[in-house]
Amino acid sequence: MEKKENFFKVKHLYNRAGFGIAYPELEHLSRKNLHKSIKELFSNAQKITDLSTVDASETRQQLLMQAGLNGKKDFSPEEKEQRQEIIRKISQKGRDLNIEWIQRMISTDAPLLEKMTLFWHGHFACRSGNPLFSQQLNNIQRKYALGSFKKLLIEVSKSPAMLQYLNNQQNRKNHPNENFARELMELFTIGRGNYTEQDIRESARAFTGWTYNKDGDFEFKPNIHDTGSKIFFGKTGNFDGEAIIDMILEKPATATFICRKLYTFFVSDTPNETHIQELSSCFYDQKYDISAVMKKMFEAEWFYGPENTGNKIKSPAELLVGLSREFFVTYNKPQVLIQLQSSLGQYLFNPPNVAGWPGGRSWIDSSSLMLRMKIPSLVLNDGLIDFNAKADPEEEALLAINRKPKIQKKSYINAEANWEKFLSTLPKNCSAADLTAFLLQPLPGNKIRNLIASSSDLKKTAIEITSTPEYQLC
Amino acid sequence: MKRRDFLKNSMLTAAGTFVVPAFIKPFEALALDELTLYKNLVVVQLSGGNDGLNTVIPFGNDIYYQKRKNIAIKPQELIKLDDMQGLNPNLSALKEIYDQGWMSIINDVGYPNPDRSHFRSMDIWQTASDANQFLSTGWIGRYLDSNCQSCKFPYTAIEVDDSLSLAMKGKTKKGIALKDPAALFRNTNEPFFKEMMNNDKEHLDEDNLGYLYKTMIETSSSASYIQNTSKIYQDNFVYPSTGFASQLKTVAKFISSGLKTRVYYVSLSGFDTHVDQTPQQGRLLKQYAEGINAFLKDLKQNNKLDDTLVLTFSEFGRRVEQNASNGTDHGTANNMFLFGGKLKKQGIYNPAPDLQDLEAGDLKYQVDFRQVYGTILDKWLDVNNAQILNQRFNTLDFI
Numbered sequence: 115m116e117k118k119e120n121f122f123k124v125k126h127l128y129n130r131a132g133f134g135i136a137y138p139e140l141e142h143l144s145r146k147n148l149h150k151s152i153k154e155l156f157s158n159a160q161k162i163t164d165l166s167t168v169d170a171s172e173t174r175q176q177l178l179m180q181a182g183l184n185g186k187k188d189f190s191p192e193e194k195e196q197r198q199e200i201i202r203k204i205s206q207k208g209r210d211l212n213i214e215w216i217q218r219m220i221s222t223d224a225p226l227l228e229k230m231t232l233f234w235h236g237h238f239a240c241r242s243g244n245p246l247f248s249q250q251l252n253n254i255q256r257k258y259a260l261g262s263f264k265k266l267l268i269e270v271s272k273s274p275a276m277l278q279y280l281n282n283q284q285n286r287k288n289h290p291n292e293n294f295a296r297e298l299m300e301l302f303t304i305g306r307g308n309y310t311e312q313d314i315r316e317s318a319r320a321f322t323g324w325t326y327n328k329d330g331d332f333e334f335k336p337n338i339h340d341t342g343s344k345i346f347f348g349k350t351g352n353f354d355g356e357a358i359i360d361m362i363l364e365k366p367a368t369a370t371f372i373c374r375k376l377y378t379f380f381v382s383d384t385p386n387e388t389h390i391q392e393l394s395s396c397f398y399d400q401k402y403d404i405s406a407v408m409k410k411m412f413e414a415e416w417f418y419g420p421e422n423t424g425n426k427i428k429s430p431a432e433l434l435v436g437l438s439r440e441f442f443v444t445y446n447k448p449q450v451l452i453q454l455q456s457s458l459g460q461y462l463f464n465p466p467n468v469a470g471w472p473g474g475r476s477w478i479d480s481s482s483l484m485l486r487m488k489i490p491s492l493v494l495n496d497g498l499i500d501f502n503a504k505a506d507p508e509e510e511a512l513l514a515i516n517r518k519p520k521i522q523k524k525s526y527i528n529a530e531a532n533w534e535k536f537l538s539t540l541p542k543n544c545s546a547a548d549l550t551a552f553l554l555q556p557l558p559g560n561k562i563r564n565l566i567a568s569s570s571d572l573k574k575t576a577i578e579i580t581s582t583p584e585y586q587l588c
Numbered sequence: 589m590k591r592r593d594f595l596k597n598s599m600l601t602a603a604g605t606f607v608v609p610a611f612i613k614p615f616e617a618l619a620l621d622e623l624t625l626y627k628n629l630v631v632v633q634l635s636g637g638n639d640g641l642n643t644v645i646p647f648g649n650d651i652y653y654q655k656r657k658n659i660a661i662k663p664q665e666l667i668k669l670d671d672m673q674g675l676n677p678n679l680s681a682l683k684e685i686y687d688q689g690w691m692s693i694i695n696d697v698g699y700p701n702p703d704r705s706h707f708r709s710m711d712i713w714q715t716a717s718d719a720n721q722f723l724s725t726g727w728i729g730r731y732l733d734s735n736c737q738s739c740k741f742p743y744t745a746i747e748v749d750d751s752l753s754l755a756m757k758g759k760t761k762k763g764i765a766l767k768d769p770a771a772l773f774r775n776t777n778e779p780f781f782k783e784m785m786n787n788d789k790e791h792l793d794e795d796n797l798g799y800l801y802k803t804m805i806e807t808s809s810s811a812s813y814i815q816n817t818s819k820i821y822q823d824n825f826v827y828p829s830t831g832f833a834s835q836l837k838t839v840a841k842f843i844s845s846g847l848k849t850r851v852y853y854v855s856l857s858g859f860d861t862h863v864d865q866t867p868q869q870g871r872l873l874k875q876y877a878e879g880i881n882a883f884l885k886d887l888k889q890n891n892k893l894d895d896t897l898v899l900t901f902s903e904f905g906r907r908v909e910q911n912a913s914n915g916t917d918h919g920t921a922n923n924m925f926l927f928g929g930k931l932k933k934q935g936i937y938n939p940a941p942d943l944q945d946l947e948a949g950d951l952k953y954q955v956d957f958r959q960v961y962g963t964i965l966d967k968w969l970d971v972n973n974a975q976i977l978n979q980r981f982n983t984l985d986f987i
Contacts, residue, residue, distance in 0.1 A: 184912075184913070186912065188914075241705075296720065301722075425796050426796070427800075459751070464707075467707065469724075472724035475796070475799055478799070478800065479757060479762040479764075479803070480742075480762070480764045480810070481764070481765040482752070483800065484772075484804075487781065488775070504750075504751055504753070505857045510859060510860035514636060514860045514862075561784065565784075581780065583801055583804060586800055587800075
């Protein structure tokens, strides 16, 4: 009984803290104390490897060339070609970066680290046309994913991607731009209702002079920084950006805001204020140590309660990564991973806005649900793709240049599941019911039981089970 | 699946947990006038930020020619509408539409503190939010959520595409995306999915699993309804062979076959013309105008034009002055087009943009786009716009 219960708990833990778990590992950890599984997740998360697809000097050179061409009045045919080539290359780099990350999530030995990075990717949501900036920000989010929230916040605030996205390059003494200051409080730290419009105006002045230079490094420019006295949260002083961040973190409401977001991402769409308060006091007392609050969450009894298991709608990233990990899928044409993200509504590095992906039931509409239920047979059985993602608004310029109407060819997904490996990880005499209990987090109802009752082929069962509405939950 | 089976299955799946949904009321039982009075809205999105000043050209204003030395459309080339404005020659297919009184142009539509990012501004237009507000539901989605008399069906809003735009997503209800009704019908009728949906009572709870099953069942019954209703309709009107026109053809088929859908959504991409704008924009405008021309005439032939209102928007206009690459950069206010057989104010609705009184080189808006939405919600879709737009917007007089 103990083992069976543990089996369920460890599976839940790895679904939420990572992207699922392979059978032998699950079997192994089920025999141990649950704390050991939690400890292992954290110790595996200690080795941090940056994404590195985008080469800094190459990208800088391309952007420099592009800027040079943009200043010209008339283009020779060669220059036109050259310009298009640069745009194509930069945009391809952006896609390569996306693929590197999703492949990393699929193959990583540090699932908690990547899951936390995914959380911060949505929390500090940002788009950048510069793949180098996107990569820098993603690496910051990974470096501090389980570290100090204060450091994370400061590094994100100083990243060229965010400075550009929230217009801090235009925030100067006597001409403040409030965009960054507003989102800092509304979305990144304390939330609505905890500050005034005056707090936004005054703190915007404190962030004047936070810029990046042409090499893509943070640079504080004293000559455009407003050194005048500011009134923030009722206090008066010559505050700079870091002082403002300190004052925001002094408010326990900031810890609560972050913990509510962690709770809805890792635990449940329905916030339980008592549980959130527990996390929030821990986070605040531990000086915003992210590891501490995450350990607290995974060790809480309520984390494994029936109301919090098997009822969360997987995000598209969780669904794709989970399925690919589970069946050891190789994508011969990794570009398809972008098409899938986009069609499912979570194109990584391209959040809908600075508020990130709303999550929960907003992932699901008639078309995305039908596609989700079709994906397992596509990926596991190399099916024909018969859907197209919408053009990303940021790619309209590319569309405009490309005069030929896009011919949309049908193509195969060109992925291979390693069935041999998958089946070999299952225990001997594994029944369809055993396999179902492994693949699904929600308890199977009559429908699922009927479905598998007649099944003798494990491969067929696996495809069917992963094609159910139940598989959309974790 | 036969119609009778579909009705029977819907009954079964709906029994118990839900009230029998209204969509199973047989098509045949609807009074004829109930069908003909069914008003539709068709939203046409031009993605990328269409240059409104080279679409409806203010040829009567010298500033236009001064600021756009290389890309201005010459007075002798354009289609004059009045002494001030004329249509881009690539919109020639709209001339007869305009002359019929089926077209209305609203100049200078925008919103306060405009955003120049494609993504953000599109977000603002689709969610009808303020510039500094982030909403996760779209304006049509919230119309569906309002549960009004005319929006109770799961197929009340259809987007002719493979995926659904934010505009069509509400909190509890969402539109349906489909490119081809037959394909969706086939997908939902695959034996495995049919089995998953069959005779299901155990999963229709309020939790997430219940929500997934409910969405699946509604998709399936909508797919059947759409396919069975529209397949009996013979579409013989000839459309241009472009992707955009074929989207409109699908919409016309749905409208003419009497589908009880109130909002349709289609889009045309590629308007981000920073470099060498004239041929690119011209090609797209031609596709647009020829598609709209065929669509409206098709509807007219089927006596549906009076029940249809077409709205065209783009996420922003372009800057008044051209850039150094014979293109235009992201700007602010833009024109919107309305088409239909029952326009109250036909032709040019309000004065042409003032090219003298600019804000840092950009047009100032005269009309908030939410006034346009608000007018449509109030006067065409019969809901109070304050309920959908979160504040009351004054209505206009185009319908």
